[in-house]
Amino acid sequence: xxxxxxxxxxxxxxxxxxxxxxxxxxxxxxxxxxxxxxxxxxxxxxxxxxxxxxxxxxxxxxxxxxxxxxxxxxxxxxxxxxxxxxxxxxxxxxxxxxxxxxxxxxxxxxxxxxxxxxxxxxxxxxxxxxxxxxxxxxxxxxxxxxxxxxxxxxxxxxxxxxxxxxxxxxxxxxxxxxxxxxxxxxxxxxxxxxxxxxxxxxxxxxxxxxxxxxxxxxxxxxxxxxxxxxxxxxxxxxxxxxxxxxxxxxxxxxxxxxxxxxxxxxxxxxxxxxxxxxxxxxxxxxxxxxxxxxxxxxxxxxxxxxxxxxxxxxxxxxxxxxxxxxxxxxxxxxxxxxxxxxxxxxxxxxx
Amino acid sequence: xxxxxxxxxxxxxxxxxxxxxxxxxxxxxxxxxxxxxxxxxxxxxxxxxxxxxxxxxxxxxxxxxxxxxxxxxxxxxxxxxxxxxxxxxxxxxxxxxxxxxxxxxxxxxxxxxxxxxxxxxxxxxxxxxxxxxxxxxxxxxxxxxxxxxxxxxxxxxxxxxxxxxxxxxxxxxxxxxxxxxxxxxxxxxxxxxxxxxxxxxxxxxxxxxxxxxxxxxxxxxxxxxxxxxxxxxxxxxxxxxxxxxxxxxxxxxxxxxxxxxxxxxxxxxxxxxxxxxxxxxxxxxxxxxxxxxxxxxxxxxxxxxxxxxxxxxxxxxxxxxxxxxxxxxxxxxxxxxxxxxxxxxxxxxxxxxxxxxxxxxxxxxxxxxxxxxxxxxxxxxxxxxxx
Numbered sequence: 001x002x003x004x005x006x007x008x009x010x011x012x013x014x015x016x017x018x019x020x021x022x023x024x025x026x027x028x029x030x031x032x033x034x035x036x037x038x039x040x041x042x043x044x045x046x047x048x049x050x051x052x053x054x055x056x057x058x059x060x061x062x063x064x065x066x067x068x069x070x071x072x073x074x075x076x077x078x079x080x081x082x083x084x085x086x087x088x089x090x091x092x093x094x095x096x097x098x099x100x101x102x103x104x105x106x107x108x109x110x111x112x113x114x115x116x117x118x119x120x121x122x123x124x125x126x127x128x129x130x131x132x133x134x135x136x137x138x139x140x141x142x143x144x145x146x147x148x149x150x151x152x153x154x155x156x157x158x159x160x161x162x163x164x165x166x167x168x169x170x171x172x173x174x175x176x177x178x179x180x181x182x183x184x185x186x187x188x189x190x191x192x193x194x195x196x197x198x199x200x201x202x203x204x205x206x207x208x209x210x211x212x213x214x215x216x217x218x219x220x221x222x223x224x225x226x227x228x229x230x231x232x233x234x235x236x237x238x239x240x241x242x243x244x245x246x247x248x249x250x251x252x253x254x255x256x257x258x259x260x261x262x263x264x265x266x267x268x269x270x271x272x273x274x275x276x277x278x279x280x281x282x283x284x285x286x287x288x289x290x291x292x293x294x295x296x297x298x299x300x301x302x303x304x305x306x307x308x309x310x311x312x313x314x315x316x317x318x319x320x321x322x323x324x325x326x327x328x329x330x331x332x333x334x335x336x337x338x339x340x341x342x343x344x345x346x347x348x349x350x351x
Numbered sequence: 352x353x354x355x356x357x358x359x360x361x362x363x364x365x366x367x368x369x370x371x372x373x374x375x376x377x378x379x380x381x382x383x384x385x386x387x388x389x390x391x392x393x394x395x396x397x398x399x400x401x402x403x404x405x406x407x408x409x410x411x412x413x414x415x416x417x418x419x420x421x422x423x424x425x426x427x428x429x430x431x432x433x434x435x436x437x438x439x440x441x442x443x444x445x446x447x448x449x450x451x452x453x454x455x456x457x458x459x460x461x462x463x464x465x466x467x468x469x470x471x472x473x474x475x476x477x478x479x480x481x482x483x484x485x486x487x488x489x490x491x492x493x494x495x496x497x498x499x500x501x502x503x504x505x506x507x508x509x510x511x512x513x514x515x516x517x518x519x520x521x522x523x524x525x526x527x528x529x530x531x532x533x534x535x536x537x538x539x540x541x542x543x544x545x546x547x548x549x550x551x552x553x554x555x556x557x558x559x560x561x562x563x564x565x566x567x568x569x570x571x572x573x574x575x576x577x578x579x580x581x582x583x584x585x586x587x588x589x590x591x592x593x594x595x596x597x598x599x600x601x602x603x604x605x606x607x608x609x610x611x612x613x614x615x616x617x618x619x620x621x622x623x624x625x626x627x628x629x630x631x632x633x634x635x636x637x638x639x640x641x642x643x644x645x646x647x648x649x650x651x652x653x654x655x656x657x658x659x660x661x662x663x664x665x666x667x668x669x670x671x672x673x674x675x676x677x678x679x680x681x682x683x684x685x686x687x688x689x690x691x692x693x694x695x696x697x698x699x700x701x702x703x704x705x706x707x708x709x710x711x712x713x714x715x716x717x718x719x720x721x722x723x724x725x726x727x728x729x730x731x732x733x734x735x736x737x738x
Contacts, residue, residue, distance in 0.1 A: 064664070066661045113728050115665075
């Protein structure tokens with residue numbers, strides 16, 4: 001229970017259906033460390049205010065509520081990976097790691113110890129079990145709120161224990177339930193930023209976390225000609241246009257990041273198009289990797305309309321994907337998630 | 352039926368206390384400073400309560416100052432004595448590393464304002480050694496504050512000996528007796544202290560009530576200014592109904608001190624021995640003696656207290672560990688850290704503190720429930736493939 005409307009309604013609906021529900025909120029990081037001196041991280045995900053909201057909801061629906069301290073696990077599985085990825089010139093998605101390595105791992109373990117059958121969250125996603133006993137993962141019924149992009153790495157054992165009580169609802173209905181159940185969070189705005197960087201300034205966060213690893217470098221064009229300097233590759237992401245500190249006649253975009261040389265390659269928008277990518281640490285939700293090219297739609301960012309492509313599995317958890325039409329800004333570190341209609345086939349991390 | 356084993360955090364209010372408080376709230380609403388009948392009625396109620404609190408401490412009623420709790424009593428004692436002794440050139444304060452935050456943070460606050468503060472270390476028994484105090488005290492020491500019984504371990508500190516050392520250097524001695532009042536006989540004169548704090552809700556009285564006992568002749572410069580209540584030592588109109596409750600609770604505690612103490616000690620010893628035998632890798636924290644009769648503190652290898660606490664609560668058993676921070680999560684106990692225990696042992700500590708409601712059956716249930724829970728928590732292998 002994050003203190004937001006989705007997990008609050010998820011808990012409330014389960015309680016209303018007569019389930020024996022235990023409310024749990026995760027304390028993930030020390031508020032004092034998240035922002036620069038003098039700033040307070042109030043009002044964002046998992047702050048003390050959010051824990052208060054979660055507690056109020058739990059009291060209102062009559063379930064016990066506990067706060068579990070996962071600061072060290074969160075630092076180990078999520079934050080350190082986030083920093084490492086940016087330093088390596090990649091653009092990470094901490095939410096996915098939080099789901100697969102924390103919520104549906106450490107927290108699920110706790111749930112097991114307390115004899116809970118399922119771990120329910122407020123994610124917009126749906127799980128179905130087919131006739132053969134296999135669990136299938138589908139986009140949330142409200143496609144505009146769908147969160148399967150962040151859940152692609154859930155495995156069969158994890159899906160077997162997961163429940164997404166609001167996955168079949170749209171956001172409007174979820175809020176209506178919250179109002180009907182008189183939950184104090186009914187009108188609370190959705191969280192937007194990555195929770196542990198509430199001000200959205202990732203570069204400043206990385207700089208506070210890894211001050212010794214910062215390495216200034218150069219911004220170059222496709223021909224290797226130096227156009228300017230920069231304070232570190234962690235400040236850039238593929239497709240970025242703003243903040244390059246360059247003046248040129250045509251708009252320039254980040255095409256490639258070379259952390260070894262501390263080099264950022266820029267060029268015209270057209271040069272961002274790619275049809276091919278490879279991915280690592282691929283999870284096939286069914287547990288079975290396809291043996292040959294398989295037609296899918298593939299999503300390469302949270303806000304990317306899945307595009308037709310074909311994918312095939314390689315050894316050691318790798319996969320190769322060909323889009324039918326070029327896609328802009330294929331970004332290393334982001335996830336590529338493969339769908340068949342609304343069903344998640346699998347996904348991996350873009351190389 | 353839920354089992355409550357967290358009496359060192361707070362106690363359920365005694366039915367007679369509730370009854371007398373309700374009565375006082377309804378009927379004794381006068382201002383105790385007023386001259387008229389209504390004031391006299393309130394004053395009489397306060398006098399009676401003061402007598403009961405004094406009796407619990409084997410002290411004279413005129414030496415009892417009512418406060419709104421243990422924290423306020425500690426602040427009044429430490430800040431009041433420090434300020435009063437400052438003109439005499441005594442700007443050194445001594446306390447121990449295992450004190451309650453009410454004492455530790457008050458000392459820290461004075462430290463920021465120029466007082467020199469020495470925090471005495473403890474060894475793995477959780478007892479403050481008189482030798483350490485002897486080494487730390489100087490002619491500039493204004494006040495030494497060492498608790499009577501530790502809230503987490505229950506260990507009883509050698510207060511009489513420590514107070515003697517303080518007095519030999521002309522320093523005052525304060526003891527936070529919040530965790531011993533009502534659990535063991537308290538005689539402030541036998542202890543030889545100058546100031547002692549107690550809190551009503553630790554012995555079946557109401558929250559928001561407490562008292563500071565101070566030896567006649569000890570001067571304080573109270574941190575709060577205002578009216579002349581409590582002989583000029585605690586300004587503000589007295590909360591008569593609450594203090595009536597404190598008095599009743601003190602009286603009840605005194606009456607059953609010896610019988611209840613022996614009963615709880617037997618239960619506690621059974622619980623402790625039972626768990627140490629049934630849970631592999633469990634160990635008692637702090638010295639077994641001297642200790643208040645109701646407290647047992649165990650560390651359990653390979654588990655975090657947070658998960659044990661939640662698991663026990665879901666099984667209907669309320670215990671505690673360390674101290675809760677503002678968000679409600681647990682932090683490793685500063686007391687266990689001060690004892691120099693290894694990190695794993697400070698993370699896995701559980702405090703059981705018994706009280707009037709506890710029975711043999713409660714103890715049997717805990718001994719039956721905890722070992723399998725620990726086994727389960729230890730055996731977890733994440734379905735996410737991690738551990």
